[in-house]
Structures are given as structure tokens and as C-alpha cells.
């Protein structure tokens with residue numbers, strides 16, 4: 001783990017270290033962190049050491065001898081130590097036992113408040129420039145889910161033709177959706193225009209908004225595991241078909257169709273691995289040191 005991260009994790013557990021780190025930062029930014037800055041244009045304040053005389057103020061930004069500083073928000077920081085052993089175990093358990101669900105959905109209704117918690121988890125995902133480009137269309141209507149299934153069915157027939165021989169037979173034997181059996185569908189979309197054309201962090205890679213939306217899906221997926229709700233991601237559609245069924249505007253991207261429902265059993269490993277389609281790769285083959293291929 002990088003040293004910076006390690007130190008950060010220790011802040012909660014070892015306050016004296018936190019104090020030391022804070023002191024280090026204070027040396028670099030004496031006014032902002034030593035609590036000596038007031039947002040005033042009074043250059044004669046007693047609080048201010050001579051060598052850090054304020055020279056200008058503009059909309060909350062402070063300048064001292066060429067060094068531009070921002071208001072001190074350190075009071076907004078919360079303690080961030082490691083979780084307790086039980087809490088850590090719960091997080092890793094959710095990650096390791098989360099599964100893509102296709103066939104195990106129970107028909108029990110999923111209450112609105114539970115859906116609300118899952119959506120709140122999704123909405124707390126990181127996003128480029130804090131863009132929050134997502135929308136969530138919660139679909140309980142069986143007729144709409146039937147139309148979504150028909151769109152899947154057409155695309156899936158095309159998909160099967162893209163494989164050949166034994167692989168095509170194997171593909172055809174797989175169940176790759178639970179659109180009609182899961183009581184709830186959630187379509188997760190990405191609005192590229194959520195905060196204008198120039199977005200902090202998306203300036204050099206337009207796909208960052210889609211990646212942010214995928215983070216929201218993963219948050220929802222993990223929270224659902226903790227709630228005893230299975231989630232299945234279905235991606236085998238022509239996007240235009242799904243947009244048509246759901247009335248999604250052209251400019252908005254469909255990122256995921258998620259099938260949701262209570263489950264009382266889940267596979268212990270990915271279903272595709274159990275059914276012989278593909279196995280999990282050894283992690284050590286995927287990790288490089290310092291540069292591509294490094295450490296091999």
C-alpha cells in the first residue's frame with residue numbers, strides 16, 4: 001500500500017501521528033492551517049505574522065506574497081481510521097459473495113424503502129468532477145419488463161450467431177438475464193450534459209462520465225448483497241431498442257439494465273465459471289510492478 005494511504009488510514013487509530021502529519025502540513029501552509037487567517041482585508045491584523053501579510057482577497061480566496069490560499073475547511077474533515085474487524089469482514093464479505101443473479105430471484109416484492117437505500121448507495125458513488133451523471137428508472141411494470149425482455153431476446157439471438165461451434169452451443173445453454181422473473185428492473189443511465197461541456201476531470205477523456213455511472217452500479221450491487229437482494233446486469237440489447245421502450249432521450253447513454261429481487265441462495269463462484277465458460281484469472285498474473293509487464 002502506498003505510504004500516503006497507509007498514513008491516512010492511521011489517522012483515526014493513532015491521533016499522535018495525525019497531529020504530526022498535520023504539523024507537517026502546517027509548516028507548508030502556516031496561515032491556512034494554524035488558524036491565523038481571517039477572511040478580512042485588514043492587513044494590520046494582530047493575528048497575522050509579518051512574513052505572511054495578506055495582500056488580496058477575492059471571493060474567499062486568500063493571497064499572501066504570491067501564494068494563493070483557500071479558506072480553511074479542515075474543520076469539515078471527519079476521522080477516518082480503519083473499520084473494526086467485524087465491519088471490515090462485512091465489507092469484504094459483500095464484495096466476495098456478490099454475484100450476478102439470473103435465475104434465483106424470488107417473487108417477493110422489494111419494498112420502496114429498500115429500493116431507496118440501494119439508490120442512495122448508488123448516489124454516493126464517486127463521479128468525475130462530482131458530476132453525478134446518473135439517473136435511475138425503477139421499472140416494476142410487468143408489461144414494460146416484457147418489452148425489455150423482447151429487446152434482449154432479439155439481441156441475444158444475434159449474439160449467439162457471433163460464436164461458433166461448441167462455444168455457440170455453450171452460449172445458447174446459458175441463461176443470461178432475469179428480466180421477467182425479477183420483480184424490479186432498474187435502468188441506469190448516464191447524462192453527458194449533466195454539468196455543461198467542460199467538466200472537471202473529464203477534459204481529456206469523455207468516457208469518465210460513463211465510468212462514474214458504473215461506480216454507482218457497483219455501489220448498488222454491493223449494498224443489495226448486504227440487503228439479501230440479488231442483482232443481475234443485462235447488457236445484451238441494442239441501446240436504441242431499450243431507449244425506445246423507456247423513452248430515454250438520444251443524448252443520454254444507457255449504462256445498465258439491472259434485475260433485482262430477493263434471493264435465498266447464490267452461487268459461491270461466478271455462474272459462468274461454474275458452468276465452464278471462463279475461470280477467474282490468477283491475480284498475480286494481472287499485477288505489474290512499476291511499468292507494464294514489470295515484475296514478471
Ligand SMILES: Cc1cc2nc3c(=O)[nH]c(=O)nc-3n(C[C@H](O)[C@H](O)[C@H](O)COP(=O)(O)O)c2cc1C
Pocket residue numbers: 098099100101102175176177233234235236269270271272273
Ligand atoms: C458491464 C457488465 C455487463 C454484464 N452483462 C451481462 C449480461 O448481459 N448477462 C449476464 O448474464 N451477465 C452479465 N454480466 C455479469 C457477468 O457475467 C458477471 O459479473 C461475471 O460472470 C462474474 O460473475 P459474478 O458477477 O457473479 O462475480 C455483466 C457484468 C458486467 C460488469
